[in-house]
Amino acid sequence: xxxxxxxxxxxxxxxxxxxxxxxxxxxxxxxxxxxxxxxxxxxxxxxxxxxxxxxxxxxxxxxxxxxxxxxxxxxxxxxxxxxxxxxxxxxxxxxxxxxxxxxxxxxxxxxxxxxxxxxxxxxxxxxxxxxxxxxxxxxxxxxxxxxxxxxxxxxxxxxx
Amino acid sequence: xxxxxxxxxxxxxxxxxxxxxxxxxxxxxxxxxxxxxxxxxxxxxxxxxxxxxxxxxxxxxxxxxxxxxxxxxxxxxxxxxxxxxxxxxxxxxxxxxxxxxxxxxxxxxxxxxxxxxxxxxxxxxxxxxxxxxxxxxxxxxxxxxxxxxxxxxxxxxxxxxxxxxxxxxxxxxxxxxxxxxxxxxxxxxxxxxxxxxxxxxxxxxxxxxxxxxxxxxxxxxxxxxxxxxxxxxxxxxxxxxxxxxxxxxxxxxxxxxxxxxxxxxxxxxxxxxxxxxxxxxxxxxxxxxxxxxxxxxxxxxxxxxxxxxxxxxxxxxxxxxxxxxxxxxxxxxxxxxxxxxxxxxxxxxxxxxxxxxxxxxxxxxxxxxxxxxxxxxxxxxxxxxxxxxxxxxxxxxxxxxxxxxxxxxxxxxxxxxxxxxxxxxxxxxxxxxxxxxxxxxxxxxxxxxxxxxxxxxxxxxxxxxxxxxxxxxxxxxxxxxxxxxxxxxxxxxxxxxxxxxxxxxxxxxxxxxxxxxxxxxxxxxxxxxxxxxxxxxxxxxxxxxxxxxxxxxxxxxxxxxxxxxxxxxxxxxxxxxxxxxxxxxxxxxxxxxxxxxxxxxxxxxxxxxxxxxxxxxxxxxxxxxxxxxxxxxxxxxxxxxxxxxxxxxxxxxxxxxxxxxxxxxxxxxxxxxxxxxxxxxxxxxxxxxxxxxxxxxxxxxxxxxxxxxxxxxxxxxxxxxxxxxxxxxxxxxxxxxxxxxxxxxxxxxxxxxxxxx
Numbered sequence: 001x002x003x004x005x006x007x008x009x010x011x012x013x014x015x016x017x018x019x020x021x022x023x024x025x026x027x028x029x030x031x032x033x034x035x036x037x038x039x040x041x042x043x044x045x046x047x048x049x050x051x052x053x054x055x056x057x058x059x060x061x062x063x064x065x066x067x068x069x070x071x072x073x074x075x076x077x078x079x080x081x082x083x084x085x086x087x088x089x090x091x092x093x094x095x096x097x098x099x100x101x102x103x104x105x106x107x108x109x110x111x112x113x114x115x116x117x118x119x120x121x122x123x124x125x126x127x128x129x130x131x132x133x134x135x136x137x138x139x140x141x142x143x144x145x146x147x148x149x150x151x152x153x154x155x156x157x158x159x160x
Numbered sequence: 161x162x163x164x165x166x167x168x169x170x171x172x173x174x175x176x177x178x179x180x181x182x183x184x185x186x187x188x189x190x191x192x193x194x195x196x197x198x199x200x201x202x203x204x205x206x207x208x209x210x211x212x213x214x215x216x217x218x219x220x221x222x223x224x225x226x227x228x229x230x231x232x233x234x235x236x237x238x239x240x241x242x243x244x245x246x247x248x249x250x251x252x253x254x255x256x257x258x259x260x261x262x263x264x265x266x267x268x269x270x271x272x273x274x275x276x277x278x279x280x281x282x283x284x285x286x287x288x289x290x291x292x293x294x295x296x297x298x299x300x301x302x303x304x305x306x307x308x309x310x311x312x313x314x315x316x317x318x319x320x321x322x323x324x325x326x327x328x329x330x331x332x333x334x335x336x337x338x339x340x341x342x343x344x345x346x347x348x349x350x351x352x353x354x355x356x357x358x359x360x361x362x363x364x365x366x367x368x369x370x371x372x373x374x375x376x377x378x379x380x381x382x383x384x385x386x387x388x389x390x391x392x393x394x395x396x397x398x399x400x401x402x403x404x405x406x407x408x409x410x411x412x413x414x415x416x417x418x419x420x421x422x423x424x425x426x427x428x429x430x431x432x433x434x435x436x437x438x439x440x441x442x443x444x445x446x447x448x449x450x451x452x453x454x455x456x457x458x459x460x461x462x463x464x465x466x467x468x469x470x471x472x473x474x475x476x477x478x479x480x481x482x483x484x485x486x487x488x489x490x491x492x493x494x495x496x497x498x499x500x501x502x503x504x505x506x507x508x509x510x511x512x513x514x515x516x517x518x519x520x521x522x523x524x525x526x527x528x529x530x531x532x533x534x535x536x537x538x539x540x541x542x543x544x545x546x547x548x549x550x551x552x553x554x555x556x557x558x559x560x561x562x563x564x565x566x567x568x569x570x571x572x573x574x575x576x577x578x579x580x581x582x583x584x585x586x587x588x589x590x591x592x593x594x595x596x597x598x599x600x601x602x603x604x605x606x607x608x609x610x611x612x613x614x615x616x617x618x619x620x621x622x623x624x625x626x627x628x629x630x631x632x633x634x635x636x637x638x639x640x641x642x643x644x645x646x647x648x649x650x651x652x653x654x655x656x657x658x659x660x661x662x663x664x665x666x667x668x669x670x671x672x673x674x675x676x677x678x679x680x681x682x683x684x685x686x687x688x689x690x691x692x693x694x695x696x697x698x699x700x701x702x703x704x705x706x707x708x709x710x711x712x713x714x715x716x717x718x719x720x721x722x723x724x725x726x727x728x729x730x731x732x733x734x735x736x737x738x739x740x741x742x743x744x745x746x747x748x749x750x751x752x753x754x755x756x757x758x759x760x761x762x763x764x765x766x767x768x769x770x771x772x773x774x775x776x777x778x779x780x781x782x783x784x785x786x787x788x789x790x791x792x793x794x795x796x797x798x799x800x801x802x803x804x805x806x807x808x809x810x811x812x813x814x815x816x817x818x819x820x821x822x823x824x825x826x827x828x829x830x831x832x833x834x835x836x837x838x839x840x841x842x843x844x845x846x847x848x849x850x851x852x853x854x855x856x857x858x859x860x861x862x863x864x865x866x867x868x869x870x871x872x873x874x875x876x877x878x879x880x881x882x883x884x885x886x887x888x889x890x891x892x893x894x895x896x897x898x899x900x901x902x903x904x905x906x907x908x909x910x911x912x913x914x915x916x917x
Contacts, residue, residue, distance in 0.1 A: 017465060017466075020485045028483045028484065033425070033431075033432035034425015034426065036429075036559070037561065043853035044853050046559060074424065075426075078424060084423070088424060091423045092419055092423055095416060095819050095820075096423075097252075097416075097422040098253065098254070099559065099607060100252065100418070100419070100422030100427055101558075101560045102559045126861065127862070129861045131861075132559070133559070133861075134557050134558060135252050135609065136826060136827030136831050137823070137827060140826075
């Protein structure tokens with residue numbers, strides 16, 4: 001069936017079976033491979049995107065439910081002039097990624113948290129940031145979120 | 161042409177030609193046992209003074225008009241751009257940036273003009289040529305040679321087919337022995353070329369920021385202008401390297417080159433690769449490792465939309481479709497019947513029982529140590545302190561599930577994906593396809609984690625996608641579901657051990673025995689750092705139906721847990737502080753003692769703690785690096801552990817890029833904590849019980865220490881690894897902290913199982 005929705009501000013129409021997860025439509029039909037496949041059961045968050053602004057694990061949402069809605073992926077976070085989102089910049093400043101595979105999802109989760117919350121506390125970061133990172137970048141993820149919201153220095157966390 | 165100081169390696173141009181006959185098949189799979197990821201990694205120097213035909217081959221593969229290749233490892237373009245070819249793959253550990261800056265430092269190149277590219281998966285960039293040509297001349301690296309068993313040297317010298325990333329080897333071996341030497345030698349050639357062009361003595365020239373300058377006359381030449389002439393010159397093979405005080409890049413914080421593409425979604429991993437007309441496939445292998453496919457009715461899958469083909473292998477069924485979801489649904493529509501290969505009785509409990517039985521039979525496969533442990537333990541009688549430990553299989557859980565794309569076209573097999581040994585991957589694919597290795601092209605891509613899982617010797621997806629691609633006219637990407645990934649791992653071994661010791665009247669350890677049961681004889685890890693008069697390490701070889709694979713830090717994870725848990729018990733038995741007890745068994749003034757002292761000082765060892773909290777310490781040397789860690793932890797209401805604070809002190813000799821080194825140690829520590837707290841692969845009826853991240857419990861941010869204090873002690877010791885050594889001390893430091901908090905010893909992992917029990 002044809003399903004029309006918006007991705008990163010552009011209208012798209014895809015031909016897909018109704019139960020196809022949004023993740024695979026993004027990756028295979030729309031060539032937006034920044035959104036990653038990690039587990040397929042909404043357990044790891046590598047596939048996180050925003051749907052009408054709400055943080056969504058795209059591996060577990062059928063594309064039919066997305067009809068008429070607005071999806072933002074990691075590729076859509078930059079400004080129109082190519083400027084990085086402040087969270088992306090904070091991720092670079094704090095040198096967060098190692099393998100980097102989970103980081104699209106981590107960034108989407110952090111952006112959603114900050115948009116909802118403004119200046120999240122440590123406890124709110126604990127609660128909201130449930131995506132898995134096997135490389136163990138969690139301390140720098142925390143540093144980057146705090147830096148992006150002006151709660152802490154943006155410098156790389158070196159020796160403390 | 162300048163005088164050639166080493167006529168035996170005179171550079172001559174030769175026609176590009178294969179540098180070694182490539183044997184077809186018959187080459188044994190390189191399965192990484194006996195911690196050989198470390199040992200083979202020890203040979204991972206790559207090619208640096210290869211024969212001239214190899215250099216010609218590398219040049220042909222890497223250089224375009226206006227570019228000049230030096231010694232295969234690097235090229236300089238006439239616009240001054242320096243490109244460094246890394247034979248190691250970056251799987252998140254920051255290798256590319258580190259290798260680039262090591263070469264650039266010696267070259268005196270401007271860092272903003274340096275690029276690092278993945279070396280082609282070609283024998284001209286294999287790890288082995290150096291072993292062939294330099295074996296007798298590696299006096300600067302006696303530790304490396306000593307760490308290489310004869311069998312491994314033999315394997316390296318026989319085979320051109322290794323290009324490994326593993327064993328925390330890239331920076332300390334390829335970087336130290338290769339990149340720095342090449343950078344320094346090329347810098348000298350650039351100076352010689354400039355001296356000739358300017359008509360001044362080379363001694364009057366200086367280099368900085370990719371420019372050679374003659375201060376007296378105020379003239380200078382850019383590296384790009386000198387490259388063509390310098391590339392024709394003989395290169396000295398033993399240039400003097402910079403001393404620490406002259407480093408411009410090494411040891412300074414440098415931001416990683418790969419990170420910008422990892423925050424905007426533009427980095428392309430193996431699973432992201434796509435080709436026109438490509439199909440996507442997914443697979444289900446026999447649930448019991450060793451089992452075979454008995455039968456499958458293909459019709460239900462073929463009736464599903466988008467499904468194009470079902471391919472059966474000896475032990476698996478593959479569904480090919482237009483997209484992954486269609487392939488997965490097709491696969492789920494099938495009811496394949498598999499045999500259990502005779503392993504139906506295998507279970508976690510059965511493995512521990514078999515291991516106990518084997519150990520109790522008392523016939524070790526290997527023994528090492530010094531002094532008369534038997535006599536000491538006998539004399540101690542019931543004063544002998546004994547503890548039994550056990551640890552489960554661990555899954556690598558790289559975040560990017562396995563995915564390889566293959567296309568067989570015009571007699572050549574092309575592969576795209578991320579593996580820890582691209583040349584080994586070609587070798588394995590060639591064998592599976594029945595092709596010559598020269599007809600297999602592997603295109604390495606960045607990896608979403610590796611941790612030891614992506615060595616071709618243990619990577620059956622290479623065979624699977626190859627057999628599939630040979631049957632279809634289109635390119636095909638085979639993706640493993642996470643369930644396939646979790647259930648068909650090459651896990652860190654399930655292992656158990658009995659440790660026994662006695663204390664002398666002086667309160668010191670008089671004798672120590674470690675009896676451990678697992679596949680690998682890990683003598684190199686089992687030997688510990690403490691001074692004990694009588695020691696014995698006995699290996700009892702046991703393997704189940706699983707393949708024990710290298711898992712980040714290999715056998716040091718479990719051996720580190722055994723040793724550092726047990727010495728804590730001995731400290732307690734001696735009535736001593738765990739830090740001081742360790743300290744007095746370490747050589748006075750040693751690097752180990754300094755590391756231990758530093759972590760105690762930084763963590764405020766001995767200071768009062770909040771009610772219910774405890775502090776634990778552990779120190780492990782692995783991959784040439786000494787790491788001591790302290791954990792403060794408590795127990796939550798539900799009985800699960802909560803890590804409050806964490807410290808690590810590291811002596812790896814020289815730190816190349818502190819920003820990245822800190823991340824590697826902290827990340828390693830978190831991986832160690834994750835495994836200690838929640839991770840276990842268990843078997844029932846021969847098959848893996850866990851299926852995905854809902855039941856394979858990885859640590860999340862909420863349970864990770866909010867901050868890890870990582871401190872480096874710089875020393876002039878040989879450079880150690882950084883990717884792996886952060887892992888091993890973590891589990892014992894946590895277990896020891898929980899003992900301090902609760903008085904209850906933890907001798908089996910993971911802790912969550914203990915909490916529930």
